[in-house]
Amino acid sequence: MANVRDLSISERAALSPREAREYFRQGQVVPTAGFSAGYAQANLIIVPQALAFEVLLFAQRNPKSCPILGVLEAGQVSNELLAGGDIRTDVPKYVVYENGEKVAEPTDLAEYWREDLVTFIVGCSFTFEAALIEAGISVAHIDQDVNVPMYKTTRRSVSAGSMSGPMVVSMRPIPASQVADAVRITSRYPAVHGAPVHIGNPEELGITDLGKPDFGDAVQIPEGCIPVFWACGVTPQAAVMESRPALAIGHAPGHMLITDVKDTFYQVP
């Protein structure tokens, strides 16, 4: 099997979701933006059954940042979003939190899996990037081959039980003349974060330096571009870091589950 990092942008885009998951199942690690064009990507938040109600309620109360695409009940490791796959191995990289502290970033969950773990599969804005590109809007982090930049904001999520924390956003620099198109296009994908939550003026979100994201990589902001912010599915992990449950597992930001569901399935008229 080739090294996934050696694949060109177009080779990554052409992989089927199953092929992409196969690479990651082997332990290969790379951010997944640009992979399997046309297929939805997803965030994970995995918690013990005892915390599952609070996490699902948190998602219900924060639908922009935590749109639920599917839930694997305790004991389940796959469903129709990843047919033939295994949630414990098919994501490039995971983050394990104990008491809110990151304790490991494994490439599979063999060491951490328990039968009482419930997996929430949460929409990701990578899903609408193919639609942006098709409309002639370039996506900086794909062009620059880095992870998307993500920031904790000063905007609070609505809390649920013990779960509370800041809203996390992803940022894409968009030429001023195309910002309206980016809004129009992404609003058609409410299940994968939908329209931006903020356009321009990062300081109003409490972001003082775009060059220092809390997750992912900084991107170079091309001349004439406005920073545009979308709610991000890392938000539940930010709540975990603040609320400090005994155990929680997420994907490594930007290293998503690639699902078998077409982007267009999540498109509304």
Place this chain on the structure above:
Amino acid sequence: MANVRDLSISERAALSPREAREYFRQGQVVPTAGFSAGYAQANLIIVPQALAFEVLLFAQRNPKSCPILGVLEAGQVSNELLAGGDIRTDVPKYVVYENGEKVAEPTDLAEYWREDLVTFIVGCSFTFEAALIEAGISVAHIDQDVNVPMYKTTRRSVSAGSMSGPMVVSMRPIPASQVADAVRITSRYPAVHGAPVHIGNPEELGITDLGKPDFGDAVQIPEGCIPVFWACGVTPQAAVMESRPALAIGHAPGHMLITDVKDTFYQVP
């Protein structure tokens, strides 16, 4: 305080949600269709904390029949949907289920309340009836002053843990020339069941006699009208009747919580 049953159609429509809840808090009982025009009405499903995850997951997996408007966590009896209200008293009539059997239909929950009960407030199609009427589409059960007819169907809900059961629908007869308008208008309210799930041919839903609804009252079907079916928020109660948890509480079908939220809040473009 007057008898709520003596109020005319227009007097009922003119009540504020708070005034309407006040009537019901006194123990007065009447179906709530037509009350507080312009304000959203809601279904209830109340379960012990231990079952709360399964109920919320059931709702997440069945968004057409179980659109969640709000959740009162264990110990909470009010929130912004019923400001100054109390979920234990402000609904005209409740249904208490033990092991899936209806054991009581009290007008308040004084006798049944426990601190570990979690309340799910679920959208109701009464919410869009004002919009139908405004568009010149009459609503038969309001005109006939009876409860809306509801039917268990042969269509199954997606199950979640132990929660499984049939989809329940409400039915409104609509003149053939206005069915398309009814679809267009109600699709703008996805949070309160949205577009119909079925138009005409009741037998395909397993409904053999429209004159014998499973919940509510039969309506006379005016000449030239087509039966139109919307997913109904009694669906979780049908799952409770089948799944038989030790305790669950619902509203009496058609006897809804009248919320402080305007219908238009749930309208999409």
